[in-house]
Structure formats: C-alpha cells, structure tokens
Amino acid sequence: MNKTILIIKREFLTRVRKRTFIISTLLFPLLYLGLIFGMGYIGEKSKSILKIAVIDSSGLLDQGRVERANAADASSQLKLITDSANAVISNFSDRGYDGYLVLPAGATVENGLDKLTLHTSRTLGSAAEVQMKLGSILNEIKYEKLGIDEAKRKALSSQLTIKPQNVNDEKANSGVASTIGLVSGFLIYFILLIYGSQVMMGVMEEKTNRIAEVMVSSVKPFQLMLGKIVGIGLVAFTQFILWIAFIFIIYNATKATGGAEGSTINSMVGGVQEVFTSLNLPLLIGSFGFYFMGGFFFYSSLYAAIGSAVNEDMREAQSLSFPVTMLVIFAIMLMTVAIKDPTSPLAVWASIIPFTSPIVMMARIPFGVPGTVQIWELALSVAMLIIGFAFTTWFAGKIYRTGILMYGKKPSWKEMIKWAFRK
Amino acid sequence: MPILQINSLSKNFATQKAVNNISLSIDKGQIFGLLGPNGAGKTTLIRMITGIFYPDQGEILFDGKPFDPINDIAHIGYMPEERGLYKKMKIGEQALYLAQLKGLSKSDATSKIKEWFTRFDMESWWNKKVEDLSKGMSQKLQFVTTVLHNPKLIILDEPFSGLDPVNANLIRDEIYRLAKEGATIIFSTHRMEQVEEICDHIVLVNKGEKILDGTVNEVKQDFKENLFKVTFTNELLAEHLAIHLFEVKEKKNNSIVIQRNEGFTNNDVIQYFINKGLSIESFNEILPSLNQIFIKLVEGTPTARQFNN
Numbered sequence: 026m027n028k029t030i031l032i033i034k035r036e037f038l039t040r041v042r043k044r045t046f047i048i049s050t051l052l053f054p055l056l057y058l059g060l061i062f063g064m065g066y067i068g069e070k071s072k073s074i075l076k077i078a079v080i081d082s083s084g085l086l087d088q089g090r091v092e093r094a095n096a097a098d099a100s101s102q103l104k105l106i107t108d109s110a111n112a113v114i115s116n117f118s119d120r121g122y123d124g125y126l127v128l129p130a131g132a133t134v135e136n137g138l139d140k141l142t143l144h145t146s147r148t149l150g151s152a153a154e155v156q157m158k159l160g161s162i163l164n165e166i167k168y169e170k171l172g173i174d175e176a177k178r179k180a181l182s183s184q185l186t187i188k189p190q191n192v193n194d195e196k197a198n199s200g201v202a203s204t205i206g207l208v209s210g211f212l213i214y215f216i217l218l219i220y221g222s223q224v225m226m227g228v229m230e231e232k233t234n235r236i237a238e239v240m241v242s243s244v245k246p247f248q249l250m251l252g253k254i255v256g257i258g259l260v261a262f263t264q265f266i267l268w269i270a271f272i273f274i275i276y277n278a279t280k281a282t283g284g285a286e287g288s289t290i291n292s293m294v295g296g297v298q299e300v301f302t303s304l305n306l307p308l309l310i311g312s313f314g315f316y317f318m319g320g321f322f323f324y325s326s327l328y329a330a331i332g333s334a335v336n337e338d339m340r341e342a343q344s345l346s347f348p349v350t351m352l353v354i355f356a357i358m359l360m361t362v363a364i365k366d367p368t369s370p371l372a373v374w375a376s377i378i379p380f381t382s383p384i385v386m387m388a389r390i391p392f393g394v395p396g397t398v399q400i401w402e403l404a405l406s407v408a409m410l411i412i413g414f415a416f417t418t419w420f421a422g423k424i425y426r427t428g429i430l431m432y433g434k435k436p437s438w439k440e441m442i443k444w445a446f447r448k
Numbered sequence: 449m450p451i452l453q454i455n456s457l458s459k460n461f462a463t464q465k466a467v468n469n470i471s472l473s474i475d476k477g478q479i480f481g482l483l484g485p486n487g488a489g490k491t492t493l494i495r496m497i498t499g500i501f502y503p504d505q506g507e508i509l510f511d512g513k514p515f516d517p518i519n520d521i522a523h524i525g526y527m528p529e530e531r532g533l534y535k536k537m538k539i540g541e542q543a544l545y546l547a548q549l550k551g552l553s554k555s556d557a558t559s560k561i562k563e564w565f566t567r568f569d570m571e572s573w574w575n576k577k578v579e580d581l582s583k584g585m586s587q588k589l590q591f592v593t594t595v596l597h598n599p600k601l602i603i604l605d606e607p608f609s610g611l612d613p614v615n616a617n618l619i620r621d622e623i624y625r626l627a628k629e630g631a632t633i634i635f636s637t638h639r640m641e642q643v644e645e646i647c648d649h650i651v652l653v654n655k656g657e658k659i660l661d662g663t664v665n666e667v668k669q670d671f672k673e674n675l676f677k678v679t680f681t682n683e684l685l686a687e688h689l690a691i692h693l694f695e696v697k698e699k700k701n702n703s704i705v706i707q708r709n710e711g712f713t714n715n716d717v718i719q720y721f722i723n724k725g726l727s728i729e730s731f732n733e734i735l736p737s738l739n740q741i742f743i744k745l746v747e748g749t750p751t752a753r754q755f756n757n
Contacts, residue, residue: 031548039537235532239593242498242526243549430500432530
C-alpha cells in the first residue's frame with residue numbers, strides 16, 4: 026500500500042508542479058469570466074438604434090403617426106420619406122439609414138401591404154422589429170376606420186401569464202435547477218474527457234519511455250495503474266477546489282465593492298444568493314463529489330486500459346478510445362433530454378446505469394431529492410456506480426497487466442477482452 | 449546454498465510454450481549466463497523470477513524459501529531489455545523514486561544515490577532531466593537505479609546493448625565488483641561471445657527448453673573436438689604430416705591446425721613432431737566458442753541458420 030502512495034505522490038506532484046497546470050488553473054476562470062463579460066459587453070455595444078427609411082408611395086402614413094410609434098418604442102426609428110425617394114434608395118447608408126422599405130403606390134390598409142421587402146445590411150432581427158412597428162401603425166389606422174376607441178381596444182385585449190410549477194418538488198425552481206444541472210453535468214463531462222485522456226497519455230508515457238517493465242519489477246501492475254488514476258484524479262480535484270476558491274473570492278469581492286444600485290453586478294450577486302438559498306447545497310456538493318470521483322474512476326480505468334494496449338502512436342489510441350469517448354458524449358446527449366423531462370423513464374434509467382449516471386444523475390439532482398429523484402433511484406444509482414467502477418478497475422487492471430509489457434501490433438478490443446479473462 | 453533454485457518451471461502463452469520445464473540452480477556470488485537466441489524464452493523466465501509473471505507449473509525457491517514476489521522483489525534488481533526512465537523527471541528524484549519503490553527509506557536512498565553518483569562521476573547530474581542525458585549516460589543511470597538497493601540477485605537483460613566500449617567496460621567492472629561483494633548476477637543475452645569471459649556458469653535455452661547447463665569451461669571441454677593449433681620455427685613439409693595420430697584441418701607455412709585422433713595423447717603428438725626434427729614454438733588447444741557449441745546443438749533447425757549468418 027505504501028508503494029501505491031508513493032506512486033500517487035509522484036503522479037500528483039509532477040503534474041501539479043508543471044507550468045501548464047498553474048497556467049491552466051489561473052487562466053481558465055479568467056478566460057471564462059472574460060468570455061461572459063466580453064459577450065455581455067459586445068451585446069450591449071452592438072445594440073445601436075435601427076434607422077429605417079419608409080418610402081411611402083401610397084400616402085397611407087403621416088408624420089404624426091410615425092413619430093408617435095417611434096416615441097412608444099425607441100429601439101428603432103422609422104423615418105417617413107415622401108420626396109427624393111430615388112436618392113434615398115440609391116444611397117441610403119450615406120444618409121444614415123440602416124435600410125429602406127417601399128410602400129407601393131395604390132396600397133390600402135386592407136390590400137397590397139401583406140408582402141413588403143426590407144432592403145438592409147442588418148438582416149438579423151431587423152425585419153421583425155420593423156414589421157411590429159409598422160403593423161402597430163397600420164392597426165391604429167384600421168381601428169380608427171372601424172371606430173374602435175381606446176376603451177374598446179383595452180376590452181378586446183387579454184393579459185395572460187403562465188408560470189410552470191414543478192409537481193415533484195414545490196420548492197424547486199426549474200429554471201435554476203436546470204441551469205445548475207446543466208453546469209454540473211457539463212463539468213463532469215469535461216473532467217471525464219480531459220482527465221480521462223490524461224490518464225491514457227500517462228500510461229502511454231510509461232510505455233514509450235520503456236519504463237513499464239522497470240516499474241512492474243518493483244510494484245504490482247495494479248498498484249501502478251491505481252496510483253496513476255488516483256494521482257491524476259487528485260490533480261483534477263485540486264484544480265477544481267482552486268476554481269471554487271477563486272469563484273468564492275471573486276464573488277465576495279464583487280459583493281464588497283457593491284456598485285451602483287440596480288447595476289448588473291448587484292443584480293447578479295442577488296441572483297446568486299437567491300439560487301444558493303433555494304438549493305440543498307450539502308446534498309448537491311456531496312453528490313457532485315461522489316459522481317465526480319465515481320465517474321472519473323469508472324472511465325479513467327478504461328482509458329488506462331487503452332493506454333496500456335497501444336504503442337506510442339496517438340492515432341491508435343484515438344481509434345481505440347473512440348467507443349469510450351462516444352459513451353461520454355452519449356451521456357451528455359441524454360443529459361439534455363433529462364433536463365427537459367427529469368422524471369421520464371429514459372432520464373431515470375440513464376441516471377442509474379453507470380455508463381451515463383455520473384452526468385445524467387448530476388443533472389437531475391438539482392430538481393430535488395426526494396421529489397424528482399426518488400431515494401431508491403439515488404441509492405441504486407450510487408450502488409451501481411460503485412459496482413461499475415469496481416468492475417472497470419478490475420477489468421482494466423487485467424488488460425493493463427498484459428498490455429503494459431506488449432510492444433508491436435495494436436490489439437483489438439476483442440483481444441483485450443481475452444487478456445482480461447486470462448489467468 | 450543456491451540463492452535461486454528453479455524446479456520444472458513452465459509458462460504457456462496462448463499458442464506456444466514460452467518456457468517448458470526448465471530447472472536450474474544458481475549459487476550465491478555467481479555470475480550466471482542465461483543464453484539463447486531471441487525468442488528462446490529468456491525474458492519470460494526472468495519475468496517469472498522477478499514476479500511479473502506467475503508460472504503455470506513448477507516452483508521457484510529464492511534464498512531457500514518459496515519465492516514470494518511481494519517481499520522478495522526488494523532483494524532483486526532487474527534491468528529489463530526494454531528499459532527506460534521517466535524523461536521529464538530530474539535524475540536525482542528519479543533515482544530516489546525507484547529506490548523508495550524498492551523499499552528504501554528516503555534518507556537511506558539519498559545517501560546510497562550520492563555514493564553511486566560519486567563512483568560514476570555523476571554528482572553534478574542531480575538536477576538534470578533524463579531527457580537531457582545522452583544514451584550512454586542514461587544507461588549508467590539505469591544501472592545505478594537497478595543496483596541501488598543492494599539486491600542479493602541482480603538480473604541484467606542485454607546490459608551492454610547500446611553501450612559504447614568505455615561504458616560497457618565500466619559496467620563490466622561494476623558487475624565483477626558486485627559479485628565479489630556477494631551479489632549474484634544473472635546475465636541474459638543472445639550475444640554469446642559477451643559472456644564467455646564474464647560468466648562462471650551458463651545455461652543455454654532454445655525454444656523454451658534448457659539445452660545446456662554447466663560452467664563455461666565444462667561446456668567447452670564437453671564440446672571440444674580435440675583441435676590444436678601448432679606453430680613451428682622451421683618450415684613444415686608434406687612428409688611430416690602423413691601420420692595416423694591426427695588429421696590436418698588447416699595448413700600454413702609454419703603452422704597447422706590438427707584434430708587429434710582417438711586413443712592418442714597430446715604427448716604422443718608432440719613426441720612425434722620432435723622425432724621429426726621440427727621445433728615447436730607453441731602448442732594450443734582450440735576450444736569451441738559458445739556460439740559454435742550452440743549452433744552444433746541446434747543444427748538443422750531454423751535457429752542455427754539464423755546464427756550461422
């Protein structure tokens with residue numbers, strides 16, 4: 026056992042001391058925050074007011090109505106053009122317009138306006154905005170024509186809001202739950218893929234450096250494999266804890282600096298607080314820890330087996346690990362389904378079967394336990410994952426033992442399974 | 449008492465018998481040669497002795513007791529043919545790590561490493577990385593990590609492959625020194641000429657079976673063909689050689705290679721030459737090389753053809 030600890034120590038320290046670990050640990054949250062704020066900033070900046078020239082050959086519109094409509098919704102500006110129409114058409118952008126629209130001559134409110142063309146370089150969303158505004162102007166003309174006054178108009182329109190209520194757990198806010206579920210599912214997904222392939226490369230390193238046989242003459246192959254998996258798992262865990270610490274520091278720092286009332290930062294801080302109080306945090310963190318470690322052990326031992334079977338060729342490793350990677354990707358696909366309907370049989374079973382449970386169950390838990398996730402489901406899922414990773418570690422150990430001393434041809438999955446059941 | 453005794457050891461892989469009913473015994477302090485062509489089963493045999501493989505049949509006694517891989521490997525130092533080190537690790541840390549895995553405490557390991565590094569002029573290497581070393585340098589380091597924990601049994605698989613003559617000599621001298629200090633050395637190779645001078649005792653394996661066992665001298669005596677090289681100070685004439693005592697295998701101006709016939713002694717031959725008035729400069733027996741013996745043993749098989757080239 027002492028030897029396994031030595032191996033864990035080496036695997037952990039050589040990785041944590043590497044410059045790439047420190048850089049990626051620091052950079053990832055910065056990049057992530059940068060991305061979020063950057064996108065918000067760009068979104069804010071690009072929200073310039075849409076200016077459209079409306080060339081009215083029909084004479085339906087008048088300046089007053091257009092002006093009133095512009096005042097009611099300032100995000101776009103319609104400008105009524107009655108003369109020098111051709112000059113506007115030929116170079117609308119020089120005149121400060123984002124586009125132009127022609128109401129054909131002879132058109133009436135009833136006729137000839139059902140299909141119009143907006144000529145513009147800003148196609149995304151602009152047509153809908155103009156359509157809404159122009160429609161409201163035309164509606165107004167129609168109301169007047171039919172003699173419907175303000176009071177009648179109010180009586181005609183109905184106000185309706187529909188809010189979903191989770192039948193399984195009344196406290197669960199499904200918006201918050203699905204966000205938390207999505208985030209934790211994706212985190213586990215990333216950890217499985219990134220650190221799983223790190224385990225695979227670590228094992229390959231031992232083969233390419235030809236140190237495998239030197240090592241197994243001192244320690245049992247299983248100890249070597251386990252030490253590697255646990256060591257790399259601890260690296261993942263450390264990185265994770267550091268990130269959580271960063272988030273905590275940033276969160277507290279932004280809360281302390283405050284910022285103006287009603288600013289985005291303030292409302293975000295408030296939002297985060299609200300989310301935290303509405304969730305069962307200890308359960309969430311506990312189950313995240315479990316599914317994180319369980320999923321990692323389950324998959325990384327498979328990756329270790331693959332690493333031991335191939336030679337230094339990265340392509341061999343990729344083709345052999347493809348089925349395993351597909352399983353992880355399949356799990357993330359099931360997760361998106363499970364978030365939409367967390368109590369469907371598909372979601373329930375996907376969260377119990379260990380191939381997909383680390384990701385899918387983590388996406389379901391925020392919806393509430395017991396409520397959306399029954400106690401028996403959670404217990405079965407936990408038990409299955411423990412059995413699952415005990416099995417894959419055993420299975421991988423058998424393949425590893427043979428594979429690590431093999432050089433030459435790449436074995437097929439069939440041969441590897443044969444190795445596993447050989448005495 | 450033998451340090452290692454192997455009784456009827458067998459190991460099969462899916463289709464072939466890698467090691468078939470091999471028995472051998474190695475005494476303490478011996479330099480033991482395990483010889484055979486590639487694929488003869490040497491590595492499989494060694495892997496069983498080092499606890500990497502479990503034998504299908506037979507038993508291994510280490511130091512008089514049944515071999516217990518978990519505890520006994522601390523007393524074995526094994527340098528496999530496929531050897532290497534962690535490229536990105538510092539040399540000192542690397543040696544320390546491997547020594548600790550063999551069960552040395554950190555402080556013990558450190559002082560031993562320092563001692564060996566001084567012996568091999570490697571003191572300044574401690575903080576270098578393995579990837580910065582030349583091949584010869586990393587072979588030296590590999591050897592140090594193999595013997596660092598004072599193993600009772602040192603197993604070297606093709607130790608000289610990839611070594612220049614200077615480093616090969618250095619390692620050879622260390623092997624002698626370690627043997628003198630009481631360590632037993634198993635030396636596995638397919639290069640027979642390398643072991644003739646080093647090994648006390650050899651075993652030849654081919655196709656998983658032991659085909660020869662004995663000291664180098666015994667083996668050579670067993671396989672000698674009574675060949676002698678005789679040189680003379682005066683010229684040799686044809687009439688000197690018409691005799692039933694020997695057959696001439698090779699003849700030059702003043703030297704011949706002869707094969708002595710059954711029933712005669714060296715003295716008979718020398719007497720004959722003296723009587724003929726020839727003055728003998730030297731009279732030497734030509735013993736077969738291990739390579740020749742091996743070829744003779746496996747004559748007619750594909751292995752022999754491979755070795756004749």
